[in-house]
Amino acid sequence: xxxxxxxxxxxxxxxxxxxxxxxxxxxxxxxxxxxxxxxxxxxxxxxxxxxxxxxxxxxxxxxxxxxxxxxxxxxxxxxxxxxxxxxxxxxxxxxxxxxxxxxxxxxxxxxxxxxxxxxxxxxxxxxxxx
Amino acid sequence: xxxxxxxxxxxxxxxxxxxxxxxxxxxxxxxxxxxxxxxxxxxxxxxxxxxxxxxxxxxxxxxxxxxxxxxxxxxxxxxxxxxxxxxxxxxxxxxxxxxxxxxxxxxxxxxxxxx
Numbered sequence: 001x002x003x004x005x006x007x008x009x010x011x012x013x014x015x016x017x018x019x020x021x022x023x024x025x026x027x028x029x030x031x032x033x034x035x036x037x038x039x040x041x042x043x044x045x046x047x048x049x050x051x052x053x054x055x056x057x058x059x060x061x062x063x064x065x066x067x068x069x070x071x072x073x074x075x076x077x078x079x080x081x082x083x084x085x086x087x088x089x090x091x092x093x094x095x096x097x098x099x100x101x102x103x104x105x106x107x108x109x110x111x112x113x114x115x116x117x118x119x120x121x122x123x124x125x126x127x128x129x130x
Numbered sequence: 131x132x133x134x135x136x137x138x139x140x141x142x143x144x145x146x147x148x149x150x151x152x153x154x155x156x157x158x159x160x161x162x163x164x165x166x167x168x169x170x171x172x173x174x175x176x177x178x179x180x181x182x183x184x185x186x187x188x189x190x191x192x193x194x195x196x197x198x199x200x201x202x203x204x205x206x207x208x209x210x211x212x213x214x215x216x217x218x219x220x221x222x223x224x225x226x227x228x229x230x231x232x233x234x235x236x237x238x239x240x241x242x243x244x245x
């Protein structure tokens with residue numbers, strides 16, 4: 001009797017790419033994680049933004065002195081991008097919530113659009129304010 | 131017969147909805163405020179100050195502050211829930227987030243209405 005040696009399939013160890021530098025996210029995933037990171041950034045710097053608003057309304061010259069530092073300008077430019085990305089990606093998520101643009105080609109295109117629009121607006125406003 | 135026992139604190143759907151409603155309000159306010167800003171003849175202290183002394187901006191701005199803080203609370207809490215597992219640390223971070231946001235809301239109202 002020949003024994004059909006059907007070897008049990010040994011489950012191969014699944015790759016666990018929890019290594020941040022090894023994760024390759026598709027574009028919609030990149031939009032998503034940027035949405036989270038930008039939201040967190042805006043949250044952490046909220047006190048700084050309030051401080052600037054306070055200064056701008058109560059002592060404009062001090063405000064100008066603070067925002068004329070290149071490092072502060074760079075930070076504000078980053079926050080501007082964070083706000084605009086959060087804004088555009090948020091609108092995209094709201095549309096996905098009502099089942100608009102769920103298919104893959106459309107989701108990819110809208111992801112491109114989020115980056116294109118938020119970066120373009122950041123550039124335009126940034127150049128105007130710098 | 132399917133006997134589903136729904137467990138949990140039942141705040142998930144409410145938070146999901148609040149996050150979206152506040153997002154829509156803030157998006158609309160952002161566009162409105164950007165238009166008002168672009169209508170300024172130039173960016174100088176007097177015009178900037180006058181923009182914020184308008185009663186409409188104070189009213190809508192107050193709602194923006196509340197929306198922002200509620201929205202940020204849900205978002206930041208979700209981040210802690212996703213990445214921070216030890217209960218004590220997570221609770222502490224939740225508390226710090228809440229205090230920071232409530233404090234910022236008070237400060238923002240003071241800036242808006244204290245002019």
